[in-house]
Amino acid sequence: MFDAREPIIVEFPLRGEWHSPNTPGTKIPSHGTNRFGSRYACDFIQVDWERKGWPAYRVSLAQYLLFGVPLDEYYCWGQDVYAPCDGIIVQAEDGYQERTRTKLLSDMSNAYKNARYFNPKKDDIQSVAGNYIIIECGDNVYVGLVHLQTGSIQVSVGQRVKKGDVIGRVGHSGNSFAPHLHFQLMDSSDVAIANGLPFAFEQYELFKNGTWEKVKNGIPTNKDRIRF
Secondary structure: OOOOOOOEEEOOOOOOEEEOOOOOOOOOOOOOOOHHHOOOOEEEEOOOOOOOOOOOEOOOHHHHHHOOEEHHHEOOOOOEEEOOOOEEEEEEEOOOOOOOEEOHHHHHHHHHHHHHHOOOOOOOOHHHHOEEEEEEEEOOEEEEEEEEOOOOOOOOOOOEEOOOOEEEEEEOOOOOOOOEEEEEEEOOOOOOOOOEEOEEEEEEEEEEOOEEEEEEEEOOOOOOOEEO
């Protein structure tokens, strides 16, 4: 029922080169669930395209698996996040502490518990979303920017923003395996009951056969190297 509507066109919310490991360009629902308005959500990370497996961190795979990785060893942690549309801030929640490093097993356990047992009636949505911003950018159209860096949110409820304004930074708060930006459009500002809405990015560039090609009104796949 949700797939019938045309994608809503928004601006890409980051700058530089990015990769989307979870994207509706590859599968829907992109995160394996329609809960929390996430049917069409994208995750964005930065990776080292020259290293095997495209790691998102500077350390070795062995260190990642054995000891975890401090957040500042991730390429995308702390990168600026930009408003993807003109609109009004309807929610801006900061102050949820990030874990200081990623640890694969405990992060997986945390994710499983949240996915399985989270109850929106009694549990704090920040345990899933961490620090987040929701922008109303049209009639019943809301953008969610999730897992932001603690203390980085630069907007407040009721504030008008313009497309391209810096509003926060990429972080690792809430239900997050590693620093990344989780980005979604929804039909409600209440994440607990929202349905996800399809969207596309007005423009970005795709690295293909050794050159950068312009893409208009597109959505990346989980194999794409893109930049804006």
